[in-house]
Amino acid sequence: FRCRNNRYANWEIYALLDESSFYHVVVQQIAMVGVVLVLSIIASLVTSLIFAKRVTRPLEQLTSSFQRLEQGEFPPPLEVEGDYEVSQLIQGYNHVVESLKKLNENIIAEQEEKRRFEIAALSTRLDLLQSQIRPHFIHNTLNSLKYMAMEAGNQDLSELITSPNALLRMS
Secondary structure (H helix, E strand, C coil), rough: EEEEECCCCCCEECCCHHHHHHHHHHHHHHHHHHHHHHHHHHHHHHHHHHHHHHHHHHHHHHHHHHHHHCCCCCCCCCCCCCCCHHHHHHHHHHHHHHHHHHHHHHHHHHHHHHHHHHHHHHHHHHHHHHHHHHHHHHHHHHHHHHHHHHHHHCHHHHHHHHHHHHHHHHH
């Protein structure tokens, strides 16, 4: 084996190796480089998968939580892991869900209060109508009695019935 050294122009290197051992050493080195390359690729893939899972798992939880929210259900707050952009997104999402939940509770409470107020107003109107019907009913009854007395020819009884009826009208 002979080669020239570019650094030192006057030097030449000579080595005595048989061809089979030279190729054997070259094949071993190529095999070693191949093994290191394959191991590096595997390590890169494993590292990439681990990193991808750290990012995609919270995003999958966020998507699932959004779907529950779309169905009208308020999901529990998501856990925030790490200190990167996805955790900030999850914190913001948790804040929005909590705010929506409080707003929904406030709206329900307001509607319940409004419904109670409307029921009370209807009850008051009903009581007022009933109080108007009672005197009207008594007035009609007294008028009927008065005319019955007049038809019977009892003028004293007719006048006696007229007095409370007039009092009832004024009140």
